[in-house]
Amino acid sequence: MTTSATESGLLITHARLATLGEEPALVEDGALLIEDGRLAALGATAELTARHPDAERWDAAGQLVFPASICAHTHFYGAFARGMAVPGEPAANFPQILERLWWRLDKALTLDDVRYSALVCLIDAIRHGTTTLIDHHASPNAIEGSLDVIAEAVQEAGLRASLCYEVTDRDGPERAQAGIAENVRFAKKLAGSGSQLAASFGLHASLTLSDETLVACVAAAEGLGLGFHVHVAEDRADQEDALRRSGKRVVHRLCDAGILGPRTIAVHCVHVCDDEIDVLAETGTWVTHQPRSNMNNGVGVAPVGPMLRMGVNLGLGNDGFSNQMFAEMKAAYLVHKLAQGDPRAMPGDVVMNLAYANNARLARVFWPELTLGELSEGAAADLIFLDYQPTTPLTVGNLPWHLLFGFEASAVTATICAGRVLMRDRRLLTLDEEAITARSRELAAEVWQRVGEQ
Numbered sequence: 001m002t003t004s005a006t007e008s009g010l011l012i013t014h015a016r017l018a019t020l021g022e023e024p025a026l027v028e029d030g031a032l033l034i035e036d037g038r039l040a041a042l043g044a045t046a047e048l049t050a051r052h053p054d055a056e057r058w059d060a061a062g063q064l065v066f067p068a069s070i071c072a073h074t075h076f077y078g079a080f081a082r083g084m085a086v087p088g089e090p091a092a093n094f095p096q097i098l099e100r101l102w103w104r105l106d107k108a109l110t111l112d113d114v115r116y117s118a119l120v121c122l123i124d125a126i127r128h129g130t131t132t133l134i135d136h137h138a139s140p141n142a143i144e145g146s147l148d149v150i151a152e153a154v155q156e157a158g159l160r161a162s163l164c165y166e167v168t169d170r171d172g173p174e175r176a177q178a179g180i181a182e183n184v185r186f187a188k189k190l191a192g193s194g195s196q197l198a199a200s201f202g203l204h205a206s207l208t209l210s211d212e213t214l215v216a217c218v219a220a221a222e223g224l225g226l227g228f229h230v231h232v233a234e235d236r237a238d239q240e241d242a243l244r245r246s247g248k249r250v251v252h253r254l255c256d257a258g259i260l261g262p263r264t265i266a267v268h269c270v271h272v273c274d275d276e277i278d279v280l281a282e283t284g285t286w287v288t289h290q291p292r293s294n295m296n297n298g299v300g301v302a303p304v305g306p307m308l309r310m311g312v313n314l315g316l317g318n319d320g321f322s323n324q325m326f327a328e329m330k331a332a333y334l335v336h337k338l339a340q341g342d343p344r345a346m347p348g349d350v351v352m353n354l355a356y357a358n359n360a361r362l363a364r365v366f367w368p369e370l371t372l373g374e375l376s377e378g379a380a381a382d383l384i385f386l387d388y389q390p391t392t393p394l395t396v397g398n399l400p401w402h403l404l405f406g407f408e409a410s411a412v413t414a415t416i417c418a419g420r421v422l423m424r425d426r427r428l429l430t431l432d433e434e435a436i437t438a439r440s441r442e443l444a445a446e447v448w449q450r451v452g453e454q
């Protein structure tokens with residue numbers, strides 16, 4: 001077994017295919033032909049084996065074959081926070097969480113930490129079937145070259161990722177400049193490479209960005225074809241700051257600065273008013289929803305229902321939580337019901353739509369040629385095998401509820417990205433999990449030490 005499809009292709013047989021896409025179907029005893037990183041044919045096993053006798057075979061033995069997950073917003077750099085004791089009193093609000101946890105952790109990262117922090121997230125992503133990730137990076141004492149280090153890890157893993165560096169004024173003008181330069185340098189390096197890597201222009205959030213820095217970022221991004229990737233109104237503090245600074249609410253401030261548009265990602269948008277939702281919809285700006293993070297930080301519940309009704313482009317991210325998008329979907333399904341006291345809120349098919357159709361559309365901002373989030377002829381060969389034996393009838397119509405109440409990411413036994421097999425029978429083929437995990441533990445302990453000494 002090689003890790004990539006041979007010349008005559010890789011034929012997956014005896015699978016239960018869940019295609020998703022515009023004409024979703026469940027194909028029993030189905031087969032898939034992978035050629036050149038794409039799905040070349042789908043159909044019945046008997047038919048495809050007869051048509052492609054020379055293709056390398058892989059018997060899925062009745063497993064569910066499903067499109068791989070896409071994560072619309074994450075932070076590889078946050079991996080070492082797992083289990084870290086945060087010095088001082090427990091944070092009582094979101095600004096304190098930033099100051100006491102994240103702005104200490106990111107300052108303690110070296111380029112080697114950045115590499116291993118990314119690698120452990122990429123292992124997690126492969127294990128749990130997420131092949132496309134949109135990352136937002138910060139390491140204020142190791143800015144230059146940090147995106148290259150992450151890019152190398154992504155290439156080693158064999159996944160797809162869009163990367164950016166978060167520009168902020170919180171560490172002084174020199175580091176703000178260095179952040180701008182890193183975004184520009186990386187985007188220019190990638191330009192036209194057509195690889196599994198892509199770039200956006202990272203900004204932290206309105207509350208740590210002056211008008212002058214926003215102007216500098218817009219000027220630097222000009223001509224590079226980049227959208228921005230910025231946290232928006234995650235907490236009330238962002239709105240209070242924007243009103244104090246500019247007399248405008250966050251979305252209006254960013255819109256006036258030229259930050260919004262169909263290539264820009266506005267992360268969270270928990271505290272946006274109807275006027276701001278209108279602006280997000282009119283500008284075609286992407287909003288991403290991260291319910292696990294919002295619950296963890298106690299910042300509130302994003303108005304996802306109103307945003308969807310008003311035509312906002314909306315995807316689902318994880319904000320650095322585990323790369324098990326099934327877990328994020330479950331959180332999204334539950335939190336709106338609780339918050340609104342209404343079990344009709346956030347139906348299962350809407351959650352599925354965010355995670356697959358919408359996230360796939362967002363991925364096209366970075367990979368315009370690719371069809372992701374579905375199994376169809378010509379789509380990217382990004383898929384997973386799930387060892388899932390339904391205990392009730394499984395149909396196209398009730399698939400979202402099987403996913404929400406039945407699927408566990410631990411049932412993923414194989415992960416394929418761009419036709420390359422990254423995990424087979426739960427064994428990783430591109431990354432040395434044991435060695436990476438051992439090194440990550442050592443580096444994380446050193447990072448914690450430095451965080452304690454700050």
Ligand SMILES: [Zn+2]
Nearest residue numbers: 075231267319
């Ligand atoms: Zn975030």
